[in-house]
Amino acid sequence: MITPEQVREKLSTVKYPGFSRDIVSFGLIKDIRINGVDVVVQMSLSTNDPKVPQSIKDDSESAIASLRGVGSVTVRIDIQAPAQPAVAGGGGGAGAVQIEGIKHVIAVASGKGGVGKSTVSANLAVALEQSGARVGLCDCDLYGPSMALMFGSNERPMADPETNRIAPVERYNIRLMSMGFLIEDTSPAILRGPMVTKYTQQFLRWVDWGDLDYLILDLPPGTGDIQLTIVQTVALAGAIIVTTPQEVALIDARKASTMFQKVNVPVLGLVENMSYFLCPSDGKRYDIFGQGGGEREAARLKVPLLGQIPIDIATREAGDRGMPVTAADPASGVARAFHDIARQIRETSPA
Ligand SMILES: Nc1ncnc2c1ncn2[C@@H]1O[C@H](COP(=O)(O)OP(=O)(O)O)[C@@H](O)[C@H]1O
Ligand SMILES: [Mg+2]
Numbered sequence: 001m002i003t004p005e006q007v008r009e010k011l012s013t014v015k016y017p018g019f020s021r022d023i024v025s026f027g028l029i030k031d032i033r034i035n036g037v038d039v040v041v042q043m044s045l046s047t048n049d050p051k052v053p054q055s056i057k058d059d060s061e062s063a064i065a066s067l068r069g070v071g072s073v074t075v076r077i078d079i080q081a082p083a084q085p086a087v088a089g090g091g092g093g094a095g096a097v098q099i100e101g102i103k104h105v106i107a108v109a110s111g112k113g114g115v116g117k118s119t120v121s122a123n124l125a126v127a128l129e130q131s132g133a134r135v136g137l138c139d140c141d142l143y144g145p146s147m148a149l150m151f152g153s154n155e156r157p158m159a160d161p162e163t164n165r166i167a168p169v170e171r172y173n174i175r176l177m178s179m180g181f182l183i184e185d186t187s188p189a190i191l192r193g194p195m196v197t198k199y200t201q202q203f204l205r206w207v208d209w210g211d212l213d214y215l216i217l218d219l220p221p222g223t224g225d226i227q228l229t230i231v232q233t234v235a236l237a238g239a240i241i242v243t244t245p246q247e248v249a250l251i252d253a254r255k256a257s258t259m260f261q262k263v264n265v266p267v268l269g270l271v272e273n274m275s276y277f278l279c280p281s282d283g284k285r286y287d288i289f290g291q292g293g294g295e296r297e298a299a300r301l302k303v304p305l306l307g308q309i310p311i312d313i314a315t316r317e318a319g320d321r322g323m324p325v326t327a328a329d330p331a332s333g334v335a336r337a338f339h340d341i342a343r344q345i346r347e348t349s350p351a
Contacts, residue, residue: 002067004032007039010063016159017055026161028056030078037071039064046080046164053077096235099204101211102136104237104349106268107230109260111252113221116273116309117242118146119319120338121218124240125174126326127335127342133213133351136168139178140230141220147178152322165208172327177207200233213351223252223259231263237349238268240306240341245272245293257301268348269306270298271341277311278333307341309334 012024023029023043031042041060045053057075064073099105108124110117118141125137139147148154151171159166168175209215217234219227231239239260243253253270260267272294277286288311298305309315315334318325326335 014059040074044078098235105215107217107239109219110242111256122150122324123326123338127338136175136212136215145180223255236265238266244274245289250297269304272308274311275308
């Protein structure tokens with residue numbers, strides 16, 4: 001005699017495609033009927049992708065068929081179209097999508113990798129949250145995802161089976177999401193041309209950010225097609241460009257600024273990271289990457305220099321430990337610099 005519990009147990013071995021979580025815990029199973037040796041399962045699912053129900057159906061049927069003594073197996077899936085909260089319109093180009101419930105989307109960009117873009121994004125997010133705003137942070141860097149590391153979170157976000165939307169992970173009261181979480185294949189091939197637009201739009205619809213004052217987008221480094229597409233796809237309030245004082249980084253910061261101008265996204269300002277080093281033993285300031293670069297470049301681009309962040313051991317350590325320095329030590333000099341940047345952002349884009 002087959003019981004519904006046995007069937008349910010078999011179904012709990014079936015994973016939702018692309019996720020490590022199973023379809024039972026996702027709440028997909030609506031009904032299990034046993035007629036003698038025959039099994040009929042009713043599921044409900046909201047998706048746009050026809051491959052998802054097909055794969056769930058196939059996997060479920062073979063899982064149930066492995067039960068001893070089972071006769072025929074029927075899996076019926078009721079498919080609903082997912083909710084589409086994103087609406088077209090807003091700044092940043094004709095096709096830019098505004099995300100419902102989010103007041104300001106701010107991109108953090110850099111022409112060059114390794115200048116501290118993710119460090120600035122993370123600490124700015126924390127500073128804005130500490131000032132009382134509701135903040136989300138999205139890691140858009142598929143190849144160097146760093147949010148999981150910087151926020152010490154290995155949790156995988158989960159989809160709500162009713163709405164098919166994915167809830168961000170929360171750390172330090174900040175809603176975190178990484179584009180890398182939602183795809184398994186991060187080969188560059190999927191990120192070419194119109195796929196990027198489609199993927200970015202889909203991603204933004206998938207994530208259930210809730211109500212936010214600020215969503216910070218940590219863009220991938222560089223000013224290529226991917227970056228351009230993201231900034232054209234989302235309606236941005238503005239962009240922050242991170243640079244070091246070195247000429248090579250400044251040249252690339254200029255390119256980033258040009259990219260935003262092209263799509264009519266205002267550059268809110270420059271953040272000069274790794275500006276100087278204050279030696280703890282003698283208190284002397286060392287301008288390791290040169291001096292005044294950020295200030296000159298900001299003047300040239302006619303945008304504010306929002307802040308200068310020193311090279312700071314605690315900042316690097318805190319980032320590696322999974323707690324941005326602004327959260328770990330809100331009274332530190334670096335945290336104060338980030339609070340000052342947050343204040344300027346709030347002035348131009350009020351919560
Ligand atoms: N002001 C800083 N002081 C010390 N280390 C820093 C600072 N900014 C960034 N770092 C470190 O430099 C490395 C690169 O920073 P990251 O923010 O990941 O750069 P990006 O996102 O631009 O590639 C990280 O290990 C980070 O902890
Ligand atoms: Mg980064």
